[in-house]
Amino acid sequence: MPFIPHTDQEITQMLAIIGADSIEDLFDEIPAHLRAAVMQAIPPGMTEMEISRLMQQRAEQNTKAVCFLGAGAYQHHIPAAVWEITTRGEFYSAYTPYQAEASQGTLQLTYEYQSMMTALTAMDVSNASMYDGASSLAEAILMAVRANRKSKSRKILLPTTVNPVYRQTAYTIVKGQQIELVEVPYDQTTGTVTLDQIKQQQDKQGGDITALVLQQPNFFGCLEAVDEITDWAHENNILLIAVINPLTMAVLKPPGEWGGNAHVDNNNNGADIACGDGQPLGAPMSAGGPYYGLLCCKQALVRQMPGRIVGRTKDLDGKEGFVLTLQAREQHIRRSKATSNICTNQGLVVTASTIHMAIMGAKGLENTAAACFANNNKLVAQLTAIDGMEKVFSATHFHETVLQFDDLAEDNCVADILAALMKKGIIGGYDLSLHYPELGHALLVCTTEMRSEEDINAYAKALQEVLCSLNSTQTAALSETA
Amino acid sequence: MLIFEHSSKGRNGAPQSPVEKASVTDIPKNLLRKNSAALPEVSELQAVRHYTRLSRKNFSIDTEFYPLGSCTMKYNPRACNTLAMLPGFLNAHPLTPDQQNQGFLACMYDLQSMLCEATGMAAFSLAPMAGAQGEFAGVAMIGAYHNSRGDFDRKEMLIPDAAHGTNPATAVMCGFTVREIPTLDNGDVDIETLKQAVGPQTAGLMLTNPSTLGVFERNIEAIAKVIHEAGGLLYYDGANLNAILGKIRPGDMGFDVIHSNLHKTFSTPHGGGGPGSGAVGVAERLIPFLPLPTVAKEVTREEGLENESYHYLTAKDCPQSIGRLSAFMGNPGVLLRAFIYMRFLGREGMVRVAEFATLNANYMMAEAKRRGFTLAIDQRRASHEFIITLKNEARDFHVSAMDFAKRLLDLGYHAPTTYFPLLVPECLLIEPTESEAKEALDGFMDALEQIKHEAETNPELLHAAPQTLPVKRLDEVRAAKQLDLAFKPGASV
Structure with a gap:
């Protein structure tokens, strides 16, 4: 029997201890007339040799053409060591690190991920990851609405230079919460969104805007005027949500440093929230995933951050160690009052990405x-x-x-x-x-x-x-x- | 030691990237980064050694018995990983035209079909990226269904008090209010209270069956009737599907919408906290609302030959869909692993999953009782998991469920789930899964019995546990008060 180790003798012994005549007896609380028939639509089981053949055939059917497609997923070199280590059983088959002492590997690695991601984005805080770039934008918007107490409108300006499937995903996820996503058109000459167009849309909406989303590089691959727009947002008490491709931040000005022109308060520099897809940092394209969503913010917003966060602390002997922290934000404690329903992060992909960043430098x-x-x-x-x-x-x-x-x-x-x-x-x-x-x-x-x-x-x-x-x-x- | 502390200025893994940096002078200076990111500067060997060593600080299914209730920590077959990582799948761009992506799409279509059959639902979407997102999709579909009928006042979601925390969090995220339904001492939902609670405001009921208390909800048909007669829909949280796979299907119990945690029942790896998959299935009347994209099959005939092809369905095909939940379609690599696992098992293997998961749980429960432990729910069959309550030990010897859990780590076993469900004081929720052999179960029960004895004679041993792991108990209060969430060069803890 695939993946079931029991011998006939063991089954007999176990049933005797239970005091049941057969395994079937263990299901006697299920109403008999509701019991399932044989699942004809599922083919009979296969051996590993047979399933290998099937999967080889199907993998071969996919194209080997040379890829000039991007639009949110990118083919980059990944060092061989990255997935070799990532798929070690100790990472691959571990659960969420709720038992901290037995999960220091995953916890320390996640802390290192958070450190690397804050270094790359120049943001204060990173969480342990969200599902993907699109859903992390949705969570960033929800977070901004909770965080921006100066704004009452629940209106988000969303330029059409932001990846269209990200905008669709954000809409699906936030629409239940009376949040309005307001599109801002782009300049057809430059391929970027201009401050004039943003201001126009702000006026049309009555002035009070909760957050503005800005993607760098934008969906067209164009570079937006991030400094000017970030400063303007802050002058208008609007939170700036950056959507970034993290690989490009090795070269481009990171969101934590956006803005900062003369007349603006220096402490207010930088995007307030940064999100994006971590795929370019060590995840193969793999037909769309698994990737992971990065989510970073300013220190002041950390308690509005959804998802898991790892912190460094000490054990009883004063030795350094790592734990999941600020769990009072999360669904398993706060239930209906949690910052999000999110439970999972994309742990294994974050593992790969951390090793990737360490090797690449x-x-x-x-x-x-x-x-x-x-x-x-x-x-x-x-x-x-x-x-x-x-x-x-x-x-x-x-x-x-x-x-x-x-x-x-x-x-x-x-x-x-x-x-x-x-x-x-x-x-x-x-x-x-x-x-x-x-x-x-x-x-x-x-x-x-x-x-x-x-x-x-x-x-x-x-x-x-x-x-x-x-x-x-x-x-x-x-x-x-x- | 952190990877950053292995760093030396100027060291790097050069062969992994283009050796020379190309010019970026065409980019306006104000858009460029001023200083390099403070990433570690280590050799490839240093990185490999560091992360290999870190991996050894983890418990995992591959190294320890991991009876974590509600999480279904079964064996993750190695072949599922190897075959899902064939180059043909890894190098597929998600926007590859469907015609060039047939091998992958065929797997996804087959997976949808097999999930329909295994759960008794009419259609499936693989889009949700985790259980909680599956719940989101399911609850959003319930909302969309009522709205499509002009039934705008159904704004209340009923949720038993034993439910996972994601249930109420999801309902709120979808714009519903939550009403809790109490659970009886025998583990069944309090159906009299439920009858009082339903009305024209009822959107639906979210139910896990078997429940988080590890017992099958015997009144499921009556519950379904109460909800449906009130005009609500019935949501199945598939967290515990492993217990009933092939024995009874949610669709046959009257559920209208379900999510299945493929990382539990269908054995995709937990990966230290994801990625998961929360595929959603629906009854006929909810098909138009399924999240996008889904995969459809087309059969064409050419010169007498049948030709099958597969394609994504998008917003154009499904105008009433609740929409997209991710940039592409969920977590395809996870979906491939689930597909491979299901093909391994086949129809005859499905039912064995439930049978042996249930045999193992009932055996351990009987052993627990024989060894003097108090069960949260006595006199009932266990599903694939059961609950020990240590309230007596806590009262008599001042040891907590947490102390038991930490001591188990010392003895080489991952701890069961503690303090969940919230209804049972000082509880251990134990789920062995079908893939564990009797020796592992016996070894665990011996360890538990040993700890019980230690609690009576030397409780300090429990309070001080763990002693054998890389760290002792960690100061969580300090972690939350003196936040240290990222390494900053020069700063120390």
């Missing part, structure tokens, strides 16, 4: 981030050299860029081009027509440090061929009509 992350930036510039230069391809936005891009197809015929769309590229072994990017129809035939491309010169050349060549054959089909169609 700041220098490794900086070099990786800079390579992403440089490779993207190379890709964009090559692709925009092709006739009919243009870069859409003027703001500086990090490692993602929006490109437009100028002269596609009416009946052609980005999806057709992506399908044709796929046949040539290239995943060409993210089709923006669903979430940003105003951009016309637009594509979000991404490069990481993993994309070689050859990959980039291959993409440019493939795209040229695809556009060429589309044009010749069009020309043929035109001449037929003529």
Whole structure:
């Protein structure tokens, strides 16, 4: 029997101690007429050899095309040691560290994670992680509403340069609590949100705004004017929620340092809450997860923070040790008055991410981030050299860029081009027509440090061929009509 | 020693990143970082050794018996990990076109179908990333269902007092008020009080069955009737599904919506606190509200041949959905592990899970009684877990359930769940799971008996426990008062 060790003799002995005639007797409190029949829709069991074959086959069916997709998940190099250690049974098969003395491995590691994440973001406090970037934005919004006592409106300004699926997720999670998510449009020239547009929306909403969300780099890969906007938010008693890609923070100004221009109170610098997805720091793309959500805040907001937090303390002998702390915020103590219903963090992925950051170090992350930036510039230069391809936005891009197809015929769309590229072994990017129809035939491309010169050349060549054959089909169609 | 304390300026793991830093001078200076992040500077070997050593400071299923009630700490088959980490799955970008992601989508579709069959529900969504998010999805669907019928006044969620803390926290998050329903001494819900509590304000009842008290709710049909006649819906918290897998299905008991903790019943790893999965299943009338995305199968015929393909359903296909809960679809790596585990067991293996989990729990309960322990609920069958109350030991020898728990650690056993459920004083909630052999159960009971004897003769041994672990009891008050949540160079604890 798979994963059940009992021998017939043991079963007999155990039943005798219980005083039951059969295992079936142990279920005699369940009403007989409700009992389940054999589960026909579940196939019979398999041996490890058989299931290995099945999974190999299914894994083989997935594409091996070269990936130029980003849009919230990124293919980065992960040192082999990271998951080797992470999947050691002592990490892999441990529970939540409620018994602190028997969980010092996980607890110390989580404390180190919190330390690394606060170093990277320049924020005061990090929790032990949330589910993913999108749900951590939702929790950041709930947290801001609890924390901003100067605001009564429960209105959150949410620029459309924030990842659209993050905005959808935030809406799903906060809508039960009379919180209003107010969209702010972006500047179609720069690809960023401007202070004027934010102010306009603030006026329209009557002035009182609880928090403003700002993503860096934004969904288009563009860099937002984080200093100016953060200062303005603080002048207006609005909490600033940063959504970040943590890898890029090795190079970019971290949220804890945003703002800080002359006339603003110095203690008020920096984003109030920072969230984002930890995936670029050691989690494989893995069809969408598991990743983890990072969530950091200023010291003053720590008691509004949801989720697990590890603290350093001492044991009876004065020796250093680690425990889950501030548990009075959490559901298992506070029940209906908890800061969130969240119970789990993404412990195993945080384990991987911590080891990843330790091995890479700041220098490794900086070099990786800079390579992403440089490779993207190379890709964009090559692709925009092709006739009919243009870069859409003027703001500086990090490692993602929006490109437009100028002269596609009416009946052609980005999806057709992506399908044709796929046949040539290239995943060409993210089709923006669903979430940003105003951009016309637009594509979000991404490069990481993993994309070689050859990959980039291959993409440019493939795209040229695809556009060429589309044009010749069009020309043929035109001449037929003529 | 922290990894930061192994750090030496200028040391790094160079071969892991591009050796030269590319120029970033194109980026405006005011958007750039001024100083490097204060991450540790260690060699790869130092990092490997540090984290390998840390791992050895953990108890885990792979190293110790872990009878943690309500958590279902069963064996996590190694093959589930190896096969879920095949490159074809790991290198799949979540936005890969469906046609190029068929192997993964096929697994997800099959997992949905198997969960439907195992629970008796009509449809499943794998989107929720943990039990609490599954609860959120389930309760949000109950709200969406009532709203879709113009039934806007159903704002009260009924929750038994024995429930997990996530139940009331979730209900509040979804905009409901909570009304607690008391539990009788025999572990069943107080149905008379329930009858008084329902009305036109009732949105539903959240129930765990078997309950957190480790017994099967015998009046489930009557409860379902009371809730349904009042116009409410019945929510199944799948925390204890392991106890009844293949024996009775939530759908057949009358539940309208359920979440299943795949990290419990379907053996995906707990990972030191996640990632989990809280897949949600629904009865027919709630299908339109399922969280997104879900996976659908299409069968097409071409020249007489059947061709199966799989695709994600999104907002376009499901306009009434409660929406998205994450950027992509839950925790796919966890879902793959659950899928592999279910295929290992097959239909005949499902029912054995409940049978042997229940056999182990009842055996330990009988042993506990034989060895002189007081059971919280006597005269009933245990489900897959049972509760010892140490209230007499606490009264007579001034030792607490916590002292017992800490002493067990010294003897090489992870402690059972303590102080939950809240209704039982000084309790140990013990769940052995089906994957433990009789020797492990006997060894644990011997240890418990030894500690009981120590409590009577030398209670100091319990108060001072643990003595054999990397640290002794930790000062939690200090941790909360003198907050130290991150290493700052130069500062000491």
